[in-house]
Amino acid sequence: MAKERSYKAQKVIDRMGKKLNRQIVGSLVACVHCGNCTDSCHYVLANPGDPTYAPAYKADKIRSIFKRHFDWTGRLFPWWVHAKSLYTDEDLEELKDTVFGKCTNCRRCTINCPMGVDLATFNRMARGLLVSVGVMPEGVSVVSKDQWEIGNQMGVLKEDYIDTLEWLTEEMQMEDPKSPGIPIDSMEADVVYSINPREVKYDPRTISDAAIIFNAAGEKWTMPAEDWDMTNFGLFSGDDDLGGGVARRLFEKVVAIKGKKLVISECGHGYRSTRCEGPNWAKQDVSFPMESSVITMLEYIKSGKIKVDKSKNPGKFTFHDSCNNARSCGLTEEPRELLRLVCDDFQEMYPNRAENFCCTGGGGAMSMSEYTPRRLKSGKVKADQLKATGAEIVVTSCHNCVDGLTDLIKHYKLDMKVTQLVNLVANALVIEKPVEVPVEEVAAPVEVTPTEVEALVLKGYKILVADDEPDFVTFVSTVLEDNGAEVVKAYDGNQALEMARKEKPDLMTLDITMPGKSGIEVFEILRSDDELASIPVCIMTGKPELRQLIYERAVKPPEGYVDKPIDEDSIVLNIRKILELDKGKVK
Amino acid sequence: MFDLEFVRGPLHDGALAVMTIVYIIRLYWLTRFMAGKERQAPTGRGDTNSRKGFIYSWGNVGMPWAMESTRTKLFLYFQFVIFHLGVTAAILLMFSISFYFKDTPIPLPLMLAFRIIIGAAFVVGVIRIIRRIGSKYIRAISSPDDHFSLWLLTAWFLFAYMAAANNVANGEWKLLTFFIMGSVFLVYVPFSKISHYLYYPFTRYYLGKSLGRRGVFPIKRFR
Ligand code: SF4
Numbered sequence: 001m002a003k004e005r006s007y008k009a010q011k012v013i014d015r016m017g018k019k020l021n022r023q024i025v026g027s028l029v030a031c032v033h034c035g036n037c038t039d040s041c042h043y044v045l046a047n048p049g050d051p052t053y054a055p056a057y058k059a060d061k062i063r064s065i066f067k068r069h070f071d072w073t074g075r076l077f078p079w080w081v082h083a084k085s086l087y088t089d090e091d092l093e094e095l096k097d098t099v100f101g102k103c104t105n106c107r108r109c110t111i112n113c114p115m116g117v118d119l120a121t122f123n124r125m126a127r128g129l130l131v132s133v134g135v136m137p138e139g140v141s142v143v144s145k146d147q148w149e150i151g152n153q154m155g156v157l158k159e160d161y162i163d164t165l166e167w168l169t170e171e172m173q174m175e176d177p178k179s180p181g182i183p184i185d186s187m188e189a190d191v192v193y194s195i196n197p198r199e200v201k202y203d204p205r206t207i208s209d210a211a212i213i214f215n216a217a218g219e220k221w222t223m224p225a226e227d228w229d230m231t232n233f234g235l236f237s238g239d240d241d242l243g244g245g246v247a248r249r250l251f252e253k254v255v256a257i258k259g260k261k262l263v264i265s266e267c268g269h270g271y272r273s274t275r276c277e278g279p280n281w282a283k284q285d286v287s288f289p290m291e292s293s294v295i296t297m298l299e300y301i302k303s304g305k306i307k308v309d310k311s312k313n314p315g316k317f318t319f320h321d322s323c324n325n326a327r328s329c330g331l332t333e334e335p336r337e338l339l340r341l342v343c344d345d346f347q348e349m350y351p352n353r354a355e356n357f358c359c360t361g362g363g364g365a366m367s368m369s370e371y372t373p374r375r376l377k378s379g380k381v382k383a384d385q386l387k388a389t390g391a392e393i394v395v396t397s398c399h400n401c402v403d404g405l406t407d408l409i410k411h412y413k414l415d416m417k418v419t420q421l422v423n424l425v426a427n428a429l430v431i432e433k434p435v436e437v438p439v440e441e442v443a444a445p446v447e448v449t450p451t452e453v454e455a456l457v458l459k460g461y462k463i464l465v466a467d468d469e470p471d472f473v474t475f476v477s478t479v480l481e482d483n484g485a486e487v488v489k490a491y492d493g494n495q496a497l498e499m500a501r502k503e504k505p506d507l508m509t510l511d512i513t514m515p516g517k518s519g520i521e522v523f524e525i526l527r528s529d530d531e532l533a534s535i536p537v538c539i540m541t542g543k544p545e546l547r548q549l550i551y552e553r554a555v556k557p558p559e560g561y562v563d564k565p566i567d568e569d570s571i572v573l574n575i576r577k578i579l580e581l582d583k584g585k586v587k
Numbered sequence: 588m589f590d591l592e593f594v595r596g597p598l599h600d601g602a603l604a605v606m607t608i609v610y611i612i613r614l615y616w617l618t619r620f621m622a623g624k625e626r627q628a629p630t631g632r633g634d635t636n637s638r639k640g641f642i643y644s645w646g647n648v649g650m651p652w653a654m655e656s657t658r659t660k661l662f663l664y665f666q667f668v669i670f671h672l673g674v675t676a677a678i679l680l681m682f683s684i685s686f687y688f689k690d691t692p693i694p695l696p697l698m699l700a701f702r703i704i705i706g707a708a709f710v711v712g713v714i715r716i717i718r719r720i721g722s723k724y725i726r727a728i729s730s731p732d733d734h735f736s737l738w739l740l741t742a743w744f745l746f747a748y749m750a751a752a753n754n755v756a757n758g759e760w761k762l763l764t765f766f767i768m769g770s771v772f773l774v775y776v777p778f779s780k781i782s783h784y785l786y787y788p789f790t791r792y793y794l795g796k797s798l799g800r801r802g803v804f805p806i807k808r809f810r
């Protein structure tokens with residue numbers, strides 16, 4: 001009797017037929033099971049003796065379905081060639097565990113296969129098939145939904161995005177009243193700058209740094225008011241419709257504001273999705289040039305539009321190549337050239353460029369918290385690579401890699417920091433101040449020292465700092481108090497809730513792992529309590545891998561999120577940003 | 588049942604014809620799948636392009652330094668070279684006996700050349716069998732087809748080695764076995780993993796073309 005097949009399994013098989021193209025079929029039939037690719041995969045290296053992580057083994061999970069349904073040998077003699085069909089929803093779950101949880105689509109095995117088998121490409125296809133029947137990690141579903149519905153993968157609302165850009169403009173103008181800040185939706189700009197939503201949510205400094213560089217170069221630039229997300233979760237989820245939709249939105253926006261060139265901020269998957277795969281998914285030829293901001297910044301320095309002083313970036317640096325940049329887009333030399341221009345001590349990491357190992361956060365892995373332990377374990381290879389450089393700072397041109405590497409650095413207790421080229425270039429900028437023309441009889445301004453200016457910044461705010469590390473509480477409290485805030489402290493989850501109820505703070509910083517109630521529980525209780533729900537929360541954690549647990553809650557996400565270790569400037573910047581967006585203006 | 592005349596003639600020719608027909612069907616099947624289109628503007632290093640990319644990709648097989656997987660495992664790479672030279676030599680031996688030497692013994696220098704290459708390939712075949720069974724990783728990905736193909740070729744090398752003199756007086760059974768196995772091999776090839784060389788030009792062409800356009804191929808390494 002024929003075995004019954006579930007509705008979803010049948011759909012996956014039917015849809016596979018529609019997804020196959022010559023490149024994919026070639027890769028599916030050409031594997032000779034030679035095993036040459038085995039130890040090119042970081043999962044294998046970190047799990048010695050476990051063949052289920054081997055690229056060919058993982059590939060066979062997909063190949064076996066193809067053989068059973070689309071290849072004659074597998075149709076006629078399935079057992080002979082290990083052809084196997086899918087029948088149950090459990091089979092789909094098992095496939096999900098492999099294609100999402102055991103491969104970051106990094107393509108390292110691809111470039112090490114003598115036959116040219118491109119596992120990453122058909123692994124992506126398999127992801128797309130599973131997604132099409134709703135079988136996917138929860139994080140993938142949440143992020144895809146946000147990108148479909150809100151237009152960016154972190155669900156940043158238009159008003160929050162615009163508020164952030166305006167706030168950054170004000171910050172820049174506080175520093176330099178003549179700064180043009182961040183132009184939004186200017187027509188016929190030479191450069192349209194698109195970013196990763198992570199920048200708005202967690203790392204606004206990368207936006208202001210880029211703005212400072214564009215302005216210093218005298219660039220006629222703008223940021224789109226909407227459809228500004230250059231990341232594309234379609235690359236990770238394998239959903240070509242999402243990939244095409246997201247790419248098309250951005251392309252159409254550039255055309256609508258008559259932009260001359262699209263510059264993509266430093267992000268490996270964003271660059272690959274927008275610059276390389278976007279036109280293919282959107283099935284449209286793009287009429288304007290697109291480039292990585294790395295290339296733009298390099299050109300500014302080489303052409304003398306901006307000047308940099310590399311001594312402003314002391315320390316020993318190394319560079320991590322994002323897989324998407326290096327193995328799928330050939331962006332390997334420009335970042336190095338730029339890095340050498342803005343720092344003195346650069347130490348290459350080995351292997352590097354197209355042979356570099358994945359940060360382990362690729363392929364959407366950062367959004368799949370169920371696989372975090374596996375990911376961190378596989379990161380041993382990268383951690384060893386980082387350590388061997390002896391560098392203090394690892395630079396990368398990818399937001400995903402920033403998060404992936406930060407996790408690894410914490411997990412493997414490496415004494416390193418992660419940064420991006422945009423931060424280094426902005427830091428090294430030499431801005432020539434115009435010569436001041438003395439004006440007669442101008443009343444002398446009241447002198448205010450920087451400390452006094454800063455002291456005003458958080459004046460009038462009550463902030464609750466909840467963390468189980470007394471040293472950290474002391475450090476954050478001191479910084480906040482120095483800036484004028486009134487600080488209330490809590491050292492565990494229960495105390496944090498008690499203080500929140502009693503003190504009604506204007507903002508609360510919250511650690512995730514605390515005794516008593518964890519930060520996650522505290523956060524959920526806060527959000528579900530009518531009285532406390534409106535208190536803005538800034539997560540401050542040393543365990544970024546738990547980030548997803550917070551964002552997966554069915555409650556409004558936190559207003560801010562900061563990774564430890566954190567410096568004074570970042571504390572003030574993030575707190576101010578949240579308060580300003582929440583209450584209008586800082587008092 | 589089989590005499591030498593039959594196995595060197597109709598059996599061998601028939602097997603060759605079957606292989607050719609199945610190959611053509613196989614290629615037709617592959618080309619029925621549309622090739623994915625690349626619309627993106629070239630990226631990456633300016634000193635390469637699609638053409639350079641696929642030429643490099645095709646030539647990759649002869650450049651052990653190009654891939655980390657071969658560069659760091661030269662012993663395996665040389666096994667690969669010897670094994671494939673052995674297949675070529677055994678096929679040439681079969682064809683040269685069928686179409687050229689027929690009942691004439693093969694000249695000594697040529698026979699020695701065949702024996703050295705095919706003998707070495709046999710040794711590699713044995714090493715590969717041990718690896719396929721002994722390595723946890725390879726065993727986990729091996730299907731009956733993988734095992735059978737390897738055993739078939741290794742055994743065929745053994746008989747090719749013995750038959751290389753093409754001397755009936757030395758034992759007709761050696762030649763008979765070599766030809767019968769060769770015919771089985773020819774018929775089996777298109778249905779098995781051995782047909783990988785048919786796909787090689789396609790997979791490497793498309794990968795090379797795409798990665799050449801994206802400035803990744805030829806891979807540059809900097810020490
Ligand atoms: S994917 Fe390539 S390297 Fe890996 S087993 Fe298959 S043919 Fe060999």
Ligand code: SF4
Pocket residue numbers: 040041042043054055058102103104105106107108109110119120
């Ligand atoms: S694409 Fe990367 S993560 Fe996936 S199997 Fe290959 S090497 Fe491993």
